[in-house]
């Protein structure tokens with residue numbers, strides 16, 4: 038694939054959708070796309086002063102506006118060697134907790150809960166859950182109040198600046214916030230119990246890698262200077278590209294990320310998985326009471342994780358305010374540096390947010406912003422694929438659409454795109470033909486025959502490969518001819534690979550299906566013995582460009598010949614490729 | 617305007633390209649939200665509900681600017697269905713922060729730098745433009761994002777069939793009401809004199825200069841603001857960039873002329 042220069046679109050929150058295509062009994066395509074138009078926000082910041090950059094970037098997304106501002110300020114202070122006094126650090130944490138409370142309670146009560154109790158929206162839900170909705174509104178309002186106190190307005194307030202704040206709140210205001218946080222505790226505990234106890238379906242479940250900021254030794258929190266992964270690895274913030282490795286896909290304006298070729302997840306659930314052990318107080322108790330292994334592999338538990346984080350935030354606020362009350366209001370720290378490079382990372386409510394800048398001669402000369410939803414996009418697709426395939430296997434096709442909405446929404450990509458649009462499409466008859474045609478037109482593929490010729494239909498892939506060779510088609514390989522070191526999937530020239538194989542899709546014998554190879558990996562029922570072995574050796578570029586052309590076998594019996602329907606299918610494939 | 621069978625006006629809230637801040641602000645009217653839903657028949661509001669209907673409307677509130685062909689079509693469709701269209705937020709009114717590349721060539725260059733040659737399947741990109749570049753707009757409610765008080769009073773007037781009233785004066789006036797010390801007197805570059813009032817001079821109340829997020833006020837004396845900042849010793853390009861950040865098409869003529877004079 039062609040490399041595309043480093044700047045990219047930051048805004049991913051906005052309208053989008055998820056679609057899954059089903060060919061008979063197999064999911065052959067899943068796309069999480071963001072229809073939002075391009076805003077080129079990163080480019081807009083070039084040539085601006087660091088202060089102006091901090092004005093502009095929150096407009097990437099209103100829902101995470103404080104996190105954007107916070108990340109930008111941290112990056113700029115890092116670049117320009119600005120050290121801020123303790124009171125500024127405390128007040129920033131307070132404003133960030135305000136956003137967590139606001140965003141999490143909005144998500145939990147407005148968006149997630151109506152799904153679980155069967156209403157189209159929170160206002161309708163109010164007819165039956167009046168108290169819950171009312172208190173949820175109050176709780177969200179309290180988060181908003183903190184944000185307004187800290188930033189000046191509900192949204193895009195300009196009070197937080199490089200070097201500190203334009204203005205600090207009065208003692209009375211701080212005490213009011215503290216008391217209110219304490220008053221809320223009974224309802225917060227109820228919220229946590231409610232969402233930890235919800236009955237989350239076990240589809241989808243699968244392992245992933247979780248990534249979040251490491252807030253420092255043994256601490257829980259939402260900002261830090263390094264990234265911690267569930268594998269135990271630590272990545273310095275400056276090396277964030279080792280985690281994110283971005284690339285573009287043609288169905289969305291948001292860039293995608295993979296870590297070492299694997300999708301990973303960020304957000305509340307990532308934080309609770311990576312840092313939950315560090316929680317103390319009531320939040321720590323809740324964690325111990327409810328956390329279990331299902332939280333490690335089921336994205337739907339993000340709702341429960343958010344609820345625990347609300348509790349953490351409410352416990353933390355009085356402590357921060359006590360510290361703030363003892364400290365004088367410092368003036369904005371002035372700086373003289375005009376050059377520098379800096380990266381700032383924080384946890385937005387929906388996950389790791391990275392801002393990285395270079396300032397030259399007092400103006401921004403490089404900007405890179407990586408948002409949580411961009412990082413989650415690959416896992417959103419993967420989990421939807423797993424869920425859809427599993428429901429298909431158990432004959433619950435009618436549940437797919439709702440389940441996908443639930444999964445997308447659990448990732449909390451942002452309110453506008455989580456609120457709508459999941460689509461289940463039926464693949465057209467003989468969809469494999471159009472797809473294979475496209476693969477052959479776009480690049481000259483290498484065909485690899487896989488299987489065992491001695492076991493009737495299991496030999497279909499080999500048989501087909503040999504036939505193709507007979508017809509003079511070049512670039513045909515057999516499983517047995519592949520020498521480990523020169524295996525085509527290790528080759529750096531990314532011509533498409535098409536594996537020819539008998540795959541049990543539980544279809545009519547002879548049905549042909551063409552699927553991206555990674556769908557086979559995430560569908561344990563389908564995986565062939567050779568394929569899992571290959572998966573470890575493929576990088577993502579390779580994976581994206583590899584497919585399996587599978588024929589449904591009739592029977593696999595030692596010593597028997599290929600069955601009739603399979604043979605007919607092979608002829609059809611042969612014809613298409615040869616012509 | 618006609619009312620539905622329950623005597624309520626049919627209202628739709630739509631988001632084009634922006635940050636969803638204006639829609640979020642409407643959601644942030646926690647206490648009033650239930651009353652809004654009671655007082656009007658909210659037909660479509662993606663951020664708040666999933667049972668949305670695209671039918672005839674009395675009022676459409678549109679956030680964001682137009683940046684793809686698909687959004688353009690969506691906007692034309694909204695106009696066809698709605699009796700009254702109100703642009704909400706600076707993006708809808710002036711094109712927003714994303715509308716600063718006024719020169720088409722430069723925009724294409726920037727698009728390429730970000731996305732390379734990739735062909736997007738769903739949406740053909742176009743340069744960011746305010747909604748009045750494509751449709752007739754009845755009323756404007758600027759702000760980045762819109763202010764809560766102004767939104768509620770406008771909403772109230774509209775559902776009663778009255779045109780909204782905006783402040784026709786600059787932020788400076790609100791700043792005086794709030795008895796702030798003028799920042800320009802302290803040589804801090806503030807855009808209060810040319811920016812439409814409505815926010816309550818909130819930034820200046822926090823000792824910070826106005827960056828112009830409400831967009832330009834009508835008949836703003838742009839030349840004198842520019843001269844004043846020049847006299848204070850600010851660099852030509854610096855002032856230009858500052859004025860352009862939120863004004864989108866609102867100051868395009870002035871800034872274009874300025875460029876001409878410089879040459």
Ligand code: SF4
Nearest residue numbers: 634637705706707760
């Ligand atoms: S006007 Fe401001 S708040 Fe509204 S969508 Fe545009 S950037 Fe967001």
Ligand code: SF4
Nearest residue numbers: 815819826827828829
């Ligand atoms: S003072 Fe200026 S920048 Fe600040 S909110 Fe008001 S209009 Fe926007």
